[in-house]
Amino acid sequence: MEAYLPYILCVGLFAIGLYAIAVKKNLIKIIIGIILIHHSTNLFLVLVGFRLPENGSPLAPVKPAPHEQISKAEFLARSVDPVPQALMLTSIVIGLSITALIVVIAIRLHEKYGTYDLTKIRELRG
Amino acid sequence: MRGMTLIVKTTAGVLLGFIALFGLHVVVTGHIEPGGGFAGGVILAAGLLLMVLAFGADEMRERLGERLAVIWESVGAIGFLVVALLGFIAGAFFSNFLPRATGFELFAGGSIPFADIAIALNVGAGLFGAFLMLAAYRTARGKDQTEGRGE
Numbered sequence: 001m002e003a004y005l006p007y008i009l010c011v012g013l014f015a016i017g018l019y020a021i022a023v024k025k026n027l028i029k030i031i032i033g034i035i036l037i038h039h040s041t042n043l044f045l046v047l048v049g050f051r052l053p054e055n056g057s058p059l060a061p062v063k064p065a066p067h068e069q070i071s072k073a074e075f076l077a078r079s080v081d082p083v084p085q086a087l088m089l090t091s092i093v094i095g096l097s098i099t100a101l102i103v104v105i106a107i108r109l110h111e112k113y114g115t116y117d118l119t120k121i122r123e124l125r126g
Numbered sequence: 127m128r129g130m131t132l133i134v135k136t137t138a139g140v141l142l143g144f145i146a147l148f149g150l151h152v153v154v155t156g157h158i159e160p161g162g163g164f165a166g167g168v169i170l171a172a173g174l175l176l177m178v179l180a181f182g183a184d185e186m187r188e189r190l191g192e193r194l195a196v197i198w199e200s201v202g203a204i205g206f207l208v209v210a211l212l213g214f215i216a217g218a219f220f221s222n223f224l225p226r227a228t229g230f231e232l233f234a235g236g237s238i239p240f241a242d243i244a245i246a247l248n249v250g251a252g253l254f255g256a257f258l259m260l261a262a263y264r265t266a267r268g269k270d271q272t273e274g275r276g277e
Binding site for chain 1: 159165
Protein backbone atom coordinates (compact mmCIF):
# COMPACT_ATOMS: atom_id res chain seq x y z
CA MET A 1 0.00 0.00 0.00
CA GLU A 2 2.86 2.38 0.73
CA ALA A 3 4.30 1.75 -2.71
CA TYR A 4 1.21 3.24 -4.34
CA LEU A 5 1.10 6.39 -2.22
CA PRO A 6 2.50 8.74 -4.93
CA TYR A 7 -0.14 7.47 -7.37
CA ILE A 8 -2.88 8.10 -4.83
CA LEU A 9 -1.59 11.68 -4.53
CA CYS A 10 -1.95 12.13 -8.29
CA VAL A 11 -5.47 10.73 -8.27
CA GLY A 12 -6.30 13.12 -5.40
CA LEU A 13 -5.02 16.11 -7.40
CA PHE A 14 -7.08 14.92 -10.36
CA ALA A 15 -10.17 14.71 -8.16
CA ILE A 16 -9.63 18.24 -6.83
CA GLY A 17 -9.34 19.56 -10.38
CA LEU A 18 -12.47 17.70 -11.41
CA TYR A 19 -14.32 19.19 -8.45
CA ALA A 20 -13.22 22.67 -9.50
CA ILE A 21 -14.47 22.17 -13.07
CA ALA A 22 -17.81 20.66 -12.10
CA VAL A 23 -18.88 22.76 -9.12
CA LYS A 24 -17.36 26.22 -9.40
CA LYS A 25 -19.13 29.05 -11.22
CA ASN A 26 -16.24 31.46 -11.67
CA LEU A 27 -14.48 31.04 -15.00
CA ILE A 28 -10.99 31.55 -13.58
CA LYS A 29 -11.50 28.77 -11.05
CA ILE A 30 -12.62 26.42 -13.82
CA ILE A 31 -9.43 27.27 -15.73
CA ILE A 32 -7.38 26.48 -12.63
CA GLY A 33 -9.18 23.12 -12.42
CA ILE A 34 -8.23 22.33 -16.03
CA ILE A 35 -4.59 23.19 -15.32
CA LEU A 36 -4.63 21.06 -12.16
CA ILE A 37 -5.92 18.03 -14.06
CA HIS A 38 -3.21 18.44 -16.69
CA HIS A 39 -0.41 18.75 -14.12
CA SER A 40 -1.65 15.76 -12.11
CA THR A 41 -1.53 13.60 -15.24
CA ASN A 42 2.02 14.76 -16.02
CA LEU A 43 3.13 14.02 -12.46
CA PHE A 44 1.60 10.56 -12.56
CA LEU A 45 3.36 9.61 -15.78
CA VAL A 46 6.72 10.88 -14.49
CA LEU A 47 6.31 8.93 -11.26
CA VAL A 48 5.67 5.71 -13.19
CA GLY A 49 9.28 5.82 -14.40
CA PHE A 50 10.75 5.83 -10.92
CA ARG A 51 12.51 2.77 -9.57
CA LEU A 52 14.48 1.91 -6.46
CA PRO A 53 17.82 0.21 -7.20
CA GLU A 54 19.05 -2.58 -4.96
CA ASN A 55 22.25 -0.91 -3.76
CA GLY A 56 22.67 2.84 -3.63
CA SER A 57 20.28 5.72 -3.98
CA PRO A 58 18.31 6.44 -7.15
CA LEU A 59 20.06 8.72 -9.63
CA ALA A 60 18.57 11.31 -11.95
CA PRO A 61 19.23 10.46 -15.64
CA VAL A 62 21.48 13.47 -16.25
CA LYS A 63 25.20 13.82 -16.75
CA PRO A 64 26.92 13.47 -13.35
CA ALA A 65 29.04 16.34 -12.08
CA PRO A 66 32.80 16.06 -12.67
CA HIS A 67 33.57 15.76 -8.97
CA GLU A 68 31.37 12.68 -8.54
CA GLN A 69 33.07 9.55 -9.83
CA ILE A 70 30.23 7.37 -11.12
CA SER A 71 31.11 4.67 -13.59
CA LYS A 72 28.92 3.88 -16.56
CA ALA A 73 27.75 0.50 -15.25
CA GLU A 74 26.87 1.98 -11.89
CA PHE A 75 25.00 4.81 -13.59
CA LEU A 76 23.01 2.36 -15.68
CA ALA A 77 22.16 0.34 -12.59
CA ARG A 78 21.06 3.24 -10.45
CA SER A 79 19.34 5.79 -12.70
CA VAL A 80 15.60 6.09 -13.15
CA ASP A 81 13.78 5.82 -16.46
CA PRO A 82 14.39 8.94 -18.60
CA VAL A 83 11.79 8.26 -21.31
CA PRO A 84 8.66 9.40 -19.38
CA GLN A 85 10.46 12.58 -18.33
CA ALA A 86 11.33 13.43 -21.93
CA LEU A 87 7.76 12.80 -23.09
CA MET A 88 6.29 14.87 -20.27
CA LEU A 89 8.33 17.87 -21.45
CA THR A 90 6.30 17.91 -24.64
CA SER A 91 3.13 17.49 -22.63
CA ILE A 92 3.99 20.50 -20.46
CA VAL A 93 4.47 22.64 -23.59
CA ILE A 94 1.08 21.47 -24.86
CA GLY A 95 -0.45 22.46 -21.52
CA LEU A 96 1.10 25.91 -21.89
CA SER A 97 -0.57 26.39 -25.28
CA ILE A 98 -3.95 25.17 -23.97
CA THR A 99 -3.73 27.54 -21.00
CA ALA A 100 -2.87 30.53 -23.19
CA LEU A 101 -5.81 29.86 -25.51
CA ILE A 102 -8.32 29.37 -22.69
CA VAL A 103 -7.20 32.53 -20.87
CA VAL A 104 -7.57 34.60 -24.04
CA ILE A 105 -11.09 33.25 -24.49
CA ALA A 106 -11.85 34.16 -20.87
CA ILE A 107 -10.56 37.71 -21.42
CA ARG A 108 -12.77 38.09 -24.49
CA LEU A 109 -15.78 36.79 -22.55
CA HIS A 110 -15.12 39.31 -19.79
CA GLU A 111 -14.91 42.16 -22.30
CA LYS A 112 -18.19 41.11 -23.88
CA TYR A 113 -20.28 40.35 -20.76
CA GLY A 114 -18.50 42.24 -17.99
CA THR A 115 -18.46 39.31 -15.59
CA TYR A 116 -16.72 35.99 -15.05
CA ASP A 117 -19.80 34.34 -13.58
CA LEU A 118 -20.97 31.45 -15.75
CA THR A 119 -24.61 31.65 -14.67
CA LYS A 120 -24.82 35.29 -15.76
CA ILE A 121 -23.06 34.65 -19.06
CA ARG A 122 -25.78 32.20 -19.98
CA GLU A 123 -28.54 34.67 -19.21
CA LEU A 124 -27.32 37.75 -21.01
CA ARG A 125 -27.84 38.25 -24.70
CA GLY A 126 -24.83 39.13 -26.88
CA MET B 127 0.30 48.00 -28.61
CA ARG B 128 2.83 50.60 -27.57
CA GLY B 129 6.43 49.95 -26.72
CA MET B 130 8.23 50.97 -23.58
CA THR B 131 10.91 53.50 -22.68
CA LEU B 132 14.45 53.59 -24.04
CA ILE B 133 15.96 51.90 -20.99
CA VAL B 134 13.65 48.90 -21.34
CA LYS B 135 14.33 48.65 -25.07
CA THR B 136 18.11 48.67 -24.64
CA THR B 137 18.05 46.13 -21.81
CA ALA B 138 15.75 43.82 -23.76
CA GLY B 139 18.02 44.00 -26.76
CA VAL B 140 21.01 43.01 -24.63
CA LEU B 141 19.10 40.21 -22.90
CA LEU B 142 17.90 38.67 -26.17
CA GLY B 143 21.40 37.42 -26.93
CA PHE B 144 21.72 35.63 -23.60
CA ILE B 145 18.23 34.14 -23.81
CA ALA B 146 18.89 32.86 -27.34
CA LEU B 147 22.22 31.35 -26.24
CA PHE B 148 20.60 29.54 -23.33
CA GLY B 149 17.77 28.33 -25.55
CA LEU B 150 20.21 26.96 -28.11
CA HIS B 151 22.13 25.16 -25.34
CA VAL B 152 18.94 23.50 -24.09
CA VAL B 153 18.05 22.45 -27.64
CA VAL B 154 21.39 20.99 -28.68
CA THR B 155 22.04 19.03 -25.45
CA GLY B 156 18.65 17.35 -25.65
CA HIS B 157 20.04 13.84 -25.56
CA ILE B 158 22.34 14.49 -22.58
CA GLU B 159 20.37 16.69 -20.22
CA PRO B 160 16.65 17.36 -19.76
CA GLY B 161 15.41 19.67 -22.46
CA GLY B 162 15.39 18.99 -26.12
CA GLY B 163 13.41 20.59 -28.86
CA PHE B 164 10.20 21.49 -27.05
CA ALA B 165 11.61 23.22 -23.99
CA GLY B 166 14.30 24.98 -26.04
CA GLY B 167 11.72 26.17 -28.56
CA VAL B 168 9.63 27.64 -25.76
CA ILE B 169 12.69 29.47 -24.39
CA LEU B 170 13.47 30.94 -27.83
CA ALA B 171 9.84 32.01 -28.23
CA ALA B 172 9.95 33.62 -24.79
CA GLY B 173 12.97 35.68 -25.88
CA LEU B 174 11.03 36.93 -28.90
CA LEU B 175 8.06 37.67 -26.65
CA LEU B 176 10.34 39.86 -24.55
CA MET B 177 11.08 41.88 -27.68
CA VAL B 178 7.37 42.19 -28.47
CA LEU B 179 6.65 43.46 -24.97
CA ALA B 180 9.51 45.96 -25.07
CA PHE B 181 9.13 47.32 -28.57
CA GLY B 182 5.40 47.03 -29.14
CA ALA B 183 3.53 44.62 -31.37
CA ASP B 184 3.26 47.02 -34.31
CA GLU B 185 6.99 47.58 -34.63
CA MET B 186 7.74 43.88 -34.21
CA ARG B 187 5.22 43.07 -36.92
CA GLU B 188 7.22 45.16 -39.39
CA ARG B 189 10.44 43.32 -38.59
CA LEU B 190 9.24 39.75 -38.00
CA GLY B 191 5.66 39.44 -39.12
CA GLU B 192 3.27 36.53 -38.94
CA ARG B 193 4.37 35.51 -42.43
CA LEU B 194 7.96 34.87 -41.29
CA ALA B 195 6.68 32.93 -38.29
CA VAL B 196 4.59 30.66 -40.54
CA ILE B 197 7.52 30.16 -42.93
CA TRP B 198 9.96 29.16 -40.17
CA GLU B 199 7.37 26.88 -38.62
CA SER B 200 6.96 25.08 -41.92
CA VAL B 201 10.76 24.87 -42.33
CA GLY B 202 10.93 23.15 -38.94
CA ALA B 203 8.22 20.66 -39.84
CA ILE B 204 9.79 19.86 -43.23
CA GLY B 205 13.21 19.49 -41.58
CA PHE B 206 11.78 16.97 -39.13
CA LEU B 207 10.28 15.01 -42.03
CA VAL B 208 13.62 15.10 -43.89
CA VAL B 209 15.44 13.71 -40.84
CA ALA B 210 12.84 10.95 -40.59
CA LEU B 211 13.01 10.07 -44.30
CA LEU B 212 16.81 10.04 -44.25
CA GLY B 213 16.52 7.11 -41.88
CA PHE B 214 15.80 4.99 -44.93
CA ILE B 215 19.58 4.99 -45.50
CA ALA B 216 19.89 2.61 -42.56
CA GLY B 217 16.93 0.55 -43.58
CA ALA B 218 13.90 1.74 -41.68
CA PHE B 219 11.79 4.87 -41.36
CA PHE B 220 13.17 7.25 -38.76
CA SER B 221 16.03 4.99 -37.82
CA ASN B 222 19.14 6.48 -36.28
CA PHE B 223 21.65 6.38 -39.10
CA LEU B 224 24.50 8.58 -37.88
CA PRO B 225 27.21 7.04 -35.70
CA ARG B 226 26.25 7.05 -32.08
CA ALA B 227 28.00 6.10 -28.88
CA THR B 228 26.98 5.35 -25.34
CA GLY B 229 27.97 8.10 -23.02
CA PHE B 230 27.44 11.76 -22.43
CA GLU B 231 29.31 13.22 -25.37
CA LEU B 232 27.74 15.89 -27.54
CA PHE B 233 27.92 13.90 -30.79
CA ALA B 234 26.69 10.67 -29.24
CA GLY B 235 23.09 10.96 -30.20
CA GLY B 236 23.02 10.10 -33.87
CA SER B 237 20.33 11.99 -35.73
CA ILE B 238 18.50 13.09 -32.56
CA PRO B 239 20.07 16.61 -32.28
CA PHE B 240 18.98 17.41 -35.85
CA ALA B 241 15.43 16.38 -35.03
CA ASP B 242 15.69 18.53 -31.88
CA ILE B 243 16.76 21.59 -33.89
CA ALA B 244 13.87 21.13 -36.33
CA ILE B 245 11.40 20.77 -33.46
CA ALA B 246 12.79 23.91 -31.78
CA LEU B 247 12.27 25.91 -34.99
CA ASN B 248 8.72 24.59 -35.24
CA VAL B 249 7.73 25.22 -31.62
CA GLY B 250 9.48 28.58 -31.30
CA ALA B 251 8.07 30.07 -34.48
CA GLY B 252 4.64 28.58 -33.78
CA LEU B 253 4.41 30.04 -30.28
CA PHE B 254 5.66 33.43 -31.50
CA GLY B 255 3.12 33.50 -34.32
CA ALA B 256 0.32 32.44 -31.97
CA PHE B 257 1.25 35.22 -29.58
CA LEU B 258 1.20 37.79 -32.40
CA MET B 259 -2.25 36.58 -33.44
CA LEU B 260 -3.56 36.71 -29.88
CA ALA B 261 -2.07 40.17 -29.32
CA ALA B 262 -4.02 41.50 -32.29
CA TYR B 263 -7.11 41.77 -30.14
CA ARG B 264 -7.74 45.40 -29.38
CA THR B 265 -9.99 46.32 -26.50
CA ALA B 266 -12.71 48.54 -27.93
CA ARG B 267 -13.38 50.56 -24.81
CA GLY B 268 -13.60 54.33 -24.27
CA LYS B 269 -11.16 56.94 -25.32
CA ASP B 270 -8.77 56.24 -22.43
CA GLN B 271 -7.71 52.99 -24.04
CA THR B 272 -6.92 54.19 -27.55
CA GLU B 273 -3.38 54.04 -28.84
CA GLY B 274 -1.28 57.20 -28.94
CA ARG B 275 -0.35 57.98 -32.49
CA GLY B 276 2.58 60.12 -33.56
CA GLU B 277 4.27 59.85 -30.18
